[in-house]
Amino acid sequence: MDLRIKGTSALVVGGGGGLGGAISRALAAEGANVAVAGRHRESVDVVADEIRRDGGDAFGLALDIGDLASFGAVLDEVAARNGDVEILVNLTGGPPPTPAAGVEPATWEGHFRSMVLGVIHLTDLVLPAMRSRGWGRIITSTSSGVLTPIPNLAISNTLRASLHGWSKTLAAEVGAYGVTVNVVVPGRIATTRVARLDAAKAQREDSTPEQVAAASASGIPLRRYGTPEEYGAAVAFLASAAASYITGTTLRVDGGLVPSL
Structure with missing residues (x-):
C-alpha cells in the first residue's frame, strides 16, 4: 500500500529510542525525509545512519524537548534541509516510577515541562506552515497508563493524560486546514x-x-x-494520505491489552 508521503518533511521527537527509532524507519521506508531528533545525539545519529544505509533520507539533530528556547533553531535546521515540517511525531521519554503521593512539586514541574509543555509549544511552532499548506499530521505517543493507570507510574499516568485532552481539542481547531491530530498508545512493546x-x-x-x-x-x-516495528507501522499509517479522515482519535497498539472500551 502506497501511503503517499514520499518527499514529505517529517520530524520525529524522541527518534533515538526504541519506539522513536522504529517510527523514523517506518516513515523513511515510505519515502519521507526524516529529521531524527532527541536529547542524545549519538542515539539519533545511529538511527539516521541506519536509514541512510537502507536507502532512505534522514539526518540526526539534538533536541531537548524541555528546552523550549532551542526549538526555533532546530526547526530552522529542519526547514533548511527538508522544508517546513509536515509530519510531527511527539514522543517523550518516560519519567521514573513513582507513587501518586509524596512526590516533590519540583519533580512534577520538571516533567510537565519536558512531557507536556514542550510538546505543545513545538506543535504550536509547526502549525502555521501546516495551515498555510492545507496539510499536516500531528501524532503524539503516550502510554496505556492514560487509559488504565499503571501502578507506581503516577507521573506518566497523570501528565500523559493531559496530552489526550490537548490533542482532542486541537484536532477540532485545525481540522478545517487539512491538519489531523491523533494519539497513539502503546501497550507492552519490547523496548x-x-x-x-x-x-x-x-x-x-x-x-x-x-x-x-x-x-x-x-x-x-x-x-x-508487541515489536517496535509494529508500532512504527501504525504511526506511519496515521501520517499517511490514506488516513486523511482520521483525526481526534486514539489508536491503541496494544495487542488487546487495555480492557476498557
Missing part, C-alpha cells in the same frame, strides 16, 4: 524502557524480569509483547 520497568517490578516482587514478562504477556490477548 529498553519496558525491560527496565519489568526489571524494577521484579525487584519489588522478589521475582525475575523473565517471570514478570511472562506474566505480563499472559494477560495480553495476543499472548506476547
Whole structure:
C-alpha cells in the first residue's frame, strides 16, 4: 500500500529510542525525509545512519524537548534541509516510577515541562506552515497508563493524560486546514524502557524480569509483547494520505491489552 508521503518533511521527537527509532524507519521506508531528533545525539545519529544505509533520507539533530528556547533553531535546521515540517511525531521519554503521593512539586514541574509543555509549544511552532499548506499530521505517543493507570507510574499516568485532552481539542481547531491530530498508545512493546520497568517490578516482587514478562504477556490477548516495528507501522499509517479522515482519535497498539472500551 502506497501511503503517499514520499518527499514529505517529517520530524520525529524522541527518534533515538526504541519506539522513536522504529517510527523514523517506518516513515523513511515510505519515502519521507526524516529529521531524527532527541536529547542524545549519538542515539539519533545511529538511527539516521541506519536509514541512510537502507536507502532512505534522514539526518540526526539534538533536541531537548524541555528546552523550549532551542526549538526555533532546530526547526530552522529542519526547514533548511527538508522544508517546513509536515509530519510531527511527539514522543517523550518516560519519567521514573513513582507513587501518586509524596512526590516533590519540583519533580512534577520538571516533567510537565519536558512531557507536556514542550510538546505543545513545538506543535504550536509547526502549525502555521501546516495551515498555510492545507496539510499536516500531528501524532503524539503516550502510554496505556492514560487509559488504565499503571501502578507506581503516577507521573506518566497523570501528565500523559493531559496530552489526550490537548490533542482532542486541537484536532477540532485545525481540522478545517487539512491538519489531523491523533494519539497513539502503546501497550507492552519490547523496548529498553519496558525491560527496565519489568526489571524494577521484579525487584519489588522478589521475582525475575523473565517471570514478570511472562506474566505480563499472559494477560495480553495476543499472548506476547508487541515489536517496535509494529508500532512504527501504525504511526506511519496515521501520517499517511490514506488516513486523511482520521483525526481526534486514539489508536491503541496494544495487542488487546487495555480492557476498557
